Amino acid sequence: MSIILGIESTAHTFGIGVVKNGKILANVKDTYTTEKGGIIPLDAAKHHEQKKKEIYEEALKIAGVKEGDIDAIAFSQGPGLAPCLLVGMKFTRELAERLSIPIIPVNHCIAHLEIGRITGAKDPMMLYASGANTQIIGYAAGKFRIFGETLDVGVGNFIDNFARLAGLGFPGGPKIQEMAKQGKNLVEIPYKVKGMDVAFSGILTNLKQKIESGKYNLNDLAFSLQEVVFAMLVETSERALAHTGKKELLLGGGVGCNSRLQEMCGIMCKERGAKFFVPSNDLLTDNGSMIAYLGEILFKNGDLIPIKDIDKVDIAPRQRTDDVEIKYK
Ligand code: ATP
Numbered sequence: 001m002s003i004i005l006g007i008e009s010t011a012h013t014f015g016i017g018v019v020k021n022g023k024i025l026a027n028v029k030d031t032y033t034t035e036k037g038g039i040i041p042l043d044a045a046k047h048h049e050q051k052k053k054e055i056y057e058e059a060l061k062i063a064g065v066k067e068g069d070i071d072a073i074a075f076s077q078g079p080g081l082a083p084c085l086l087v088g089m090k091f092t093r094e095l096a097e098r099l100s101i102p103i104i105p106v107n108h109c110i111a112h113l114e115i116g117r118i119t120g121a122k123d124p125m126m127l128y129a130s131g132a133n134t135q136i137i138g139y140a141a142g143k144f145r146i147f148g149e150t151l152d153v154g155v156g157n158f159i160d161n162f163a164r165l166a167g168l169g170f171p172g173g174p175k176i177q178e179m180a181k182q183g184k185n186l187v188e189i190p191y192k193v194k195g196m197d198v199a200f201s202g203i204l205t206n207l208k209q210k211i212e213s214g215k216y217n218l219n220d221l222a223f224s225l226q227e228v229v230f231a232m233l234v235e236t237s238e239r240a241l242a243h244t245g246k247k248e249l250l251l252g253g254g255v256g257c258n259s260r261l262q263e264m265c266g267i268m269c270k271e272r273g274a275k276f277f278v279p280s281n282d283l284l285t286d287n288g289s290m291i292a293y294l295g296e297i298l299f300k301n302g303d304l305i306p307i308k309d310i311d312k313v314d315i316a317p318r319q320r321t322d323d324v325e326i327k328y329k
């Protein structure tokens with residue numbers, strides 16, 4: 001029996017989850033949003049600083065857990081924005097020191113993948129489509145390997161940038177999804193797949209010109225953006241499945257909340273006889289319970305930092321999925 005607390009603070013969301021024996025007891029979070037414009041790292045960090053205590057207390061209350069019951073604290077070590085990561089790391093250290101319990105550093109991207117176990121996925125290829133990241137990740141020969149990825153920005157950031165150009169606030173994804181439903185005409189925009197990788201910045205430039213020309217309906221642009229960009233993601237995911245022989249596709253990351261992306265992935269999987277898994281929205285976007293969930297797996301494997309070595313606990317803003325050593329598989 002173990003009770004693990006997980007802290008997430010890589011970017012816009014500060015979240016705390018509590019997990020006990022693979023079950024989520026609490027998943028509390030608060031996301032920094034803006035009316036206009038994108039995310040400012042220092043403002044997001046300020047948001048986390050202001051909310052952390054309240055979220056912590058709320059998570060314990062919902063989980064029905066007392067401080068003394070917690071066996072270890074897992075935190076998102078990276079990748080992410082340094083000012084935001086620091087808030088989570090310092091809070092983790094503070095709590096661990098006070099409660100005298102070990103710390104478990106967790107890779108944020110692998111946590112997005114491992115929480116998929118809750119949906120029944122066993123050995124999936126994950127299409128990880130979030131704000132800052134776009135990767136196709138699967139486990140092979142001792143590591144989580146990246147089979148394809150963005151050559152420039154993450155698909156969510158790309159969508160958020162488009163939304164900003166269209167005069168909408170952050171996050172843009174949910175707004176674009178609603179606009180796309182009103183779009184009727186497929187406007188031609190570039191399709192950028194290079195080998196197993198994808199690229200979005202050229203598409204953004206193209207869309208910027210289209211917005212500025214004033215000749216296009218914004219709903220049509222949102223609709224076309226989704227059709228083209230999601231087709232790029234589905235094409236590369238399908239090839240990763242074919243290449244590895246894996247039979248499961250898992251969606252991860254905030255863009256995975258998009259109903260059209262889910263639909264397109266579902267169709268592809270059905271056509272090739274693969275199973276498709278998608279966690280609920282509160283587990284797709286950044287959250288503390290996926291950190292606690294992977295934290296528990298690592299804890300049971302003894303993969304932790306004892307309190308005497310607390311000085312070794314640090315953030316890793318540029319940590320890569322395929323650099324992380326996996327001892328629990
Ligand atoms: P990571 O640190 O994992 O790279 P992240 O910190 O940006 O990601 P997530 O919470 O995984 O965070 O994803 C946020 C992104 O998801 C934002 O870019 C947002 O616009 C996008 N998003 C959320 N809902 C939708 C939706 N329905 N359709 C498209 N995009 C969406």
Ligand code: FE2
Pocket residue numbers: 108112130253254285286
């Ligand atoms: Fe994320």
